[in-house]
Amino acid sequence: MVLAQAGVTLQPADPRTRQAKQILAPLSLTLTEQRIAIIGANGSGKSTLLRLLNGLLLPTTGTVSVNGRSTHTDAAAVRRSVGFVFTDPLSQLVMPTPQEDLELSLRRQKLGKKERRDKALAILGGYGLEHLAQSSIYELSGGERQLTALATVLAVDPDILVLDEPSTLLDLRNTRQLMQRLTDLPQQVIMSTHDLSLAATFDRALVIEQGQVAFDGDPHQAISAYRELAG
Template identity: 80%
Template structure:
């Protein structure tokens, strides 16, 4: 697969053709800014389309079965304000739960229960803009997971978080049953993953165990 940037007709190649099967439970993607990490992740739920080749997720093509792919893949952006579209956490969760065709009262009750499970119930009616970075990121995660995707993709979710909130986020991810594919600049976060991909200038520079991938990446940087 080789992705094209939908915003431009330029022939610039963002990622070289890749042949990957991503089957491990926890996969991290690391690399410099502009290396192609985010583009790789966005290929996984059809936010970016490949210019050649194809991407299949759980047997569904992102080109011809985009709706099925997006039901299966939850995507968490670097900046939660990019995806929290309603004024409050409660309303955002209720909006997400509409996909489950629940009644209004049931959506309200379920949204409140989800927020409580994240320790956010007291913020249910707060403005999204009054929340801390960690609270926003947990709200975004809760909103994505509310509809039970099979795969969770996170694009540098700790970039805007301090150490305490980063640890809180990672603890939340540890107990999830979903397959997790996450890009990050925080190399420490990758140590407990099953597999790490190193992307360098649009190329897959390394693919393997975390300690080997980190060594390969540091060598590239040096």
Template identity: 60%
Template sequence: MSTIRLAGVRVDVPVLSGRDVIDKTLLADLDLELAERRIAVIGANGSGKSTLLRLLNGLIEPTSGTVTVDGLDTVRDGKQVRGRVGFIFTDPLSQLVMSTPIEDIELSLRRRVRGRREREAAAYSLLETRGLAHLARQSIYDLSGGERQLVALTAVLAVEPAILVADEPTTLLDLRNREQLRRVFAELDQQLVVSSHDLDFVADFDRALVVDAGRIVFDGAPAAAVAHYRGLMV
């Protein structure tokens, strides 16, 4: 379970002259316990969704308050936290660093599986589980957006995280790949925290947070959260 206690994120933003800065609040006064299996985060661009997600694995540190994951502080215990929290970016090319899917999965497995042949076999097996074995040795750049997203997901799951955080994972996907990702997410044992502009994609989640101007303005069932968000936008 993740706990955010009175956490906030503030940054200094240079003004046009380049000589001075202004203090900007990205998130303020968050006080949350995230225990449900599937949690959605919705809100407009610039509302603070991505910053909130990045707090959960220490990609961003709070400038006030604390963030803990299963009792581990994201600042003090950052390495352990990142071992428990997997992160999926909007664009999978941001995290696929090797030339082919199987090489990327092998990279994720390098600490758990020492032998090269055993690691290659394990990587192929994981790709096979996701229906991606036929793409194992293709160039990452020859894959579709949906195939890349599934490879990125497989690479993250290879390290067996307890929590999976995904930042707008359907943005670059067509309908077929979106539905495939929805099915994969539904089958996962990990806790999911997903930000999305695709309100239908998160409609059956257990809980939804609406973020607006750096604050949580609604916390409840997805249908009610979407209604609240639509009201804000109108």
């Protein structure tokens, strides 16, 4: 469960020449549903909201807590609890190969070297990626990279999975494969997306417009509200 009573303002480098810009207006949210979609135009504040949920970004005003832990005072614990998948998997795949990236994620479990290797290969096998274990991440397709990024995040078994438009760079087949993976997860999933048909399958949807929550509730009603805002 995520509780957010927060706002974000970007402070200019030189306050004498530029005004502060509000990125996300003060809001109050309690996020408890299993699958929550966040929709809105580019630049509306969706990514900012998501980054608040695991402490990648701290609020300028107010607080954000995850299962009772504050992102201000318990940042490390929150990040262990909340896995984050970026739009571009190359932003988070830091090792040369999928196997090495999985092994890096598994280090916090204090396994032996062989155990880490065997577990990494088993996880990749579960995603149909074992044959790519030693491939360069730059040789993988967009879908293979995104599944690898998802696997590395889920390898440490977070309570909540946050995804920032994960299907943006994927074709239809890979999008369907990714979404099927997400559907089968036991974790709470909070995801921003431009895919309205996908958002319609979630339990709850938020519409973000110009840094504010313009609608919060039934996904079908949220989509209608978003379309009205888009004109």
